[in-house]
Amino acid sequence: MAVFMEEKIEAIYRQVMAKNPGEGEFHQAVKEVLESLGPVLVKYPEFADKKIIERICEPERQIIFRVPWQDDKGEAHINRGFRVEFNSAIGPYKGGLRFHPSVHLGIIKFLGFEQLFKNALTGMPIGGGKGGSDFDPKGKSDNEVMRFCQSFMTELYRHLGEHTDVPAGDIGVGARELGFLFGQYKRITNRYESGVLTGKGIGWGGSLVRKEATGYGAVFFVREMLKVRKDSLEGKTCVVSGSGNVAIYTMEKLHQLGARVVACSDSNGVIVHDKGIDIGLVKRLKEVERRRIADYASHHKDARYVAGGNIWDVPCQVAMPSATQNEINGKDARALLKNGCIAVGEGANMPTTPEGVKLFLEAGVAFGPGKAVNAGGVATSALEMQQNASRDSWTHEFTERKLDEIMTRIHANTCETAEEFGATGNYVVGANVASFIKVAQAMVALGLI
Ligand code: NDP
Numbered sequence: 519m520a521v522f523m524e525e526k527i528e529a530i531y532r533q534v535m536a537k538n539p540g541e542g543e544f545h546q547a548v549k550e551v552l553e554s555l556g557p558v559l560v561k562y563p564e565f566a567d568k569k570i571i572e573r574i575c576e577p578e579r580q581i582i583f584r585v586p587w588q589d590d591k592g593e594a595h596i597n598r599g600f601r602v603e604f605n606s607a608i609g610p611y612k613g614g615l616r617f618h619p620s621v622h623l624g625i626i627k628f629l630g631f632e633q634l635f636k637n638a639l640t641g642m643p644i645g646g647g648k649g650g651s652d653f654d655p656k657g658k659s660d661n662e663v664m665r666f667c668q669s670f671m672t673e674l675y676r677h678l679g680e681h682t683d684v685p686a687g688d689i690g691v692g693a694r695e696l697g698f699l700f701g702q703y704k705r706i707t708n709r710y711e712s713g714v715l716t717g718k719g720i721g722w723g724g725s726l727v728r729k730e731a732t733g734y735g736a737v738f739f740v741r742e743m744l745k746v747r748k749d750s751l752e753g754k755t756c757v758v759s760g761s762g763n764v765a766i767y768t769m770e771k772l773h774q775l776g777a778r779v780v781a782c783s784d785s786n787g788v789i790v791h792d793k794g795i796d797i798g799l800v801k802r803l804k805e806v807e808r809r810r811i812a813d814y815a816s817h818h819k820d821a822r823y824v825a826g827g828n829i830w831d832v833p834c835q836v837a838m839p840s841a842t843q844n845e846i847n848g849k850d851a852r853a854l855l856k857n858g859c860i861a862v863g864e865g866a867n868m869p870t871t872p873e874g875v876k877l878f879l880e881a882g883v884a885f886g887p888g889k890a891v892n893a894g895g896v897a898t899s900a901l902e903m904q905q906n907a908s909r910d911s912w913t914h915e916f917t918e919r920k921l922d923e924i925m926t927r928i929h930a931n932t933c934e935t936a937e938e939f940g941a942t943g944n945y946v947v948g949a950n951v952a953s954f955i956k957v958a959q960a961m962v963a964l965g966l967i
Contacts, residue, residue: 523556523560524556526559527559530552530571530572530575531545531548531549538627540624541624541628543624543628543843543844544624544627544628544631546628546868547628547868548575548631550868550872550875550946550950551631554939554946554951554954555571555950555954558939562955562958564962565958568961570961570962573961574605574954574957574958575631577603577605577627577630578603578605578606578611579603580600580601580603580623580627581601581602581603581649581674582600582623583598583600583673584596584597584598584673585597585666585669587662587665587666587668588665589658590659597651597652597653597666598651598652599649599650599651599670599673599674600623600626600649600651601626601647601649601674601685602630602647602649603647603677603683604631604634604645604647604648605634605645605646605647605957606645607645607961608637608638608645608960609637609644610644610681610682610683611647611682611683612633612637612644612645612646612683612684612686612716612896613647613648613649613685613686614648614686614688614691615648615649615685615686615687615688616629616648616649616651616688616689616690616691617650617651617653617689617690617691618690619652619653619654620652625650628843628867628868629688629867630646630647631646632646632867632889633646634647634953634957635889635954635957636889636890636892636893636953637893637896638952638956638957639890639893639952640893640896640897641924642897642900644896644900647683647685648688649674649685650688650690650691651666651670653666654690655690655695660694663695663698664698667695667698667702668701671702675707678714679711679714680711680712680713680714680906680907684714684715684899684903686715686716686896689762689842692717692805693717693719696717696718696719699715700715700722712906713903713906713907716728716899716903717899723902723906725898725917726913726917727914727918728895728898728902729767730771730918731767731894731897731898732763733765733766733767733768733771733840733865734768734770734894734921735892735893735894735897735924735925736768736864736886736891736892737771737772737775737838737863738771738922738926738929739863740861740884740891742925742926742930743884743886743929744861744884746884751772751777752775752776753777755777755780755833755834755835756777756778756780756836756838757780757781757830757832757836757837758779758838758840759782759838759839759841759866759869760782760783760784760839760840760841760842760866761782761784761789761800761804761811762784762804762841764840764865764866764895765782765838765840765841766797768840769797769800770797772838773794773797779797780834781832781834782800782811782829783811783827783829783841784841785841786810786811786812786826787811787812787824787825787826787827788811788823788824788827789811789812789814790821790832791814791821791822793820799814799818800814811823812825828853830846830850834858835859835860835861836860836861836862836863837859837861837862838862838864838865839864839865839866839869839870840865840866842866843866843867844868844869844870844871845866846862846869846870846874847871847873847874848871848873848874850874851870851874851877851878855877855878855881855883859883860884861883861884861886862878862884862885863886865888865891865892866892867888867892869888875887879946885946886945887945887949889949889950889953890928890929890932890948890949893924894924894925897921897925931948932945932952933945935947935949935952936951
């Protein structure tokens with residue numbers, strides 16, 4: 519029976535690859551989930567009968583559109599916009615927008631696929647979607663970014679709605695971009711529909727702790743993984759890749775829990791500061807002044823900037839990849855293990871290659887996969903939607919406590935599910951199986967749609 523199911527899943531995977539050529543990241547994300555599902559189909563044969571896996575791998579809707587905009591010199595530019603509405607079995611599509619030159623359909627589909635499982639893990643009523651553009655906000659003026667965002671939303675708005683599809687930020691989409699996007703949505707629809715977008719500013723419908731949520735949540739998850747091993751973050755040496763939204767608040771919470779972050783990075787290089795990264799400085803450089811991480815070294819003489827360096831060569835006990843997909847390969851994983859790394863918490867989406875994941879699992883380190891570890895961001899987005907719906911705003915303490923409870927629950931759920939399915943300590947299996955069952959049961963209940 520089990521072998522038959524494995525063969526069935528393998529056939530589905532081959533079909534997904536054939537139907538979605540040139541989308542390597544999407545294939546990778548699908549494979550990782552499907553590899554966990556053999557025992558699930560044995561326990562729930564109705565999922566196979568109702569072709570749930572085939573349906574779950576096919577987005578409900580994929581939108582691709584032209585985004586024309588003018589730069590400050592009056593020259594016209596054309597970018598491509600995407601929104602992949604993956605699955606709405608348990609709630610409206612929910613997931614961020616990514617603006618980065620590397621964006622293409624395969625990236626958005628991998629992110630949307632991950633998102634639907636992540637959202638299910640939060641326990642909140644949100645489906646999965648993702649969007650973005652190959653537009654690069656780096657080096658653009660505020661006015662150029664505004665014109666781009668307005669053009670992007672002029673097409674996207676017709677697909678959104680607080681009960682339909684609710685975007686948020688991701689790489690390259692922060693407070694500035696979300697403001698311009700929300701402004702244009704409001705203007706076109708003539709509705710102050712707060713619940714249509716999350717990550718909003720505090721003065722216009724946003725939630726306290728949303729900005730910090732992904733990073734803080736990731737650290738709460740790692741804290742829980744260490745607790746199972748009768749260990750804690752206190753005194754641990756940590757490395758956090760990236761220096762954007764997720765990285766900054768991961769570093770902040772690690773620091774608050776007594777750990778020492780000795781390195782962070784951006785796509786140009788790595789900062790190593792053995793005394794501990796000055797998080798206030800990183801915030802100022804990246805959030806306010808929009809500078810590069812290289813500028814950090816001019817403020818701290820005892821810090822080292824390594825242009826083009828590899829952050830995973832910096833010795834640490836806890837590694838938190840928080841930049842982008844496939845940033846830890848097999849070689850990096852071996853370097854981390856050799857240097858004594860005992861825990862890896864994925865703040866970014868799919869930052870570890872399959873080879874890297876295999877090495878971490880074989881070595882028995884506490885390995886938390888992105889769809890569980892970074893779920894605090896979208897969970898707090900759902901809390902923002904709750905506040906918008908009740909026209910309320912909660913305190914920082916209350917909201918952070920809720921985030922902590924959600925992350926602790928996700929950890930317990932993934933841990934228990936892994937155990938139930940014979941994979942004790944394997945959070946990859948726990949996260950994939952727990953979330954798949956939740957979405958699949960809803961899909962069965964809703965019929966063949
Ligand atoms: P930001 O745009 O705020 O920051 C991204 C950081 O990663 C920057 O330091 C950036 O460097 C670096 N980076 C991006 N692409 C690359 C690359 N190809 N190579 C090396 N470094 C790179 O994004 P976020 O912090 O929001 O997102 C980071 C990750 O976390 C992504 O994987 C995202 O999908 C995931 N995530 C984000 C959530 C959120 O709430 N924001 C929620 C859940 C997951 P540079 O400035 O040089 O480009």
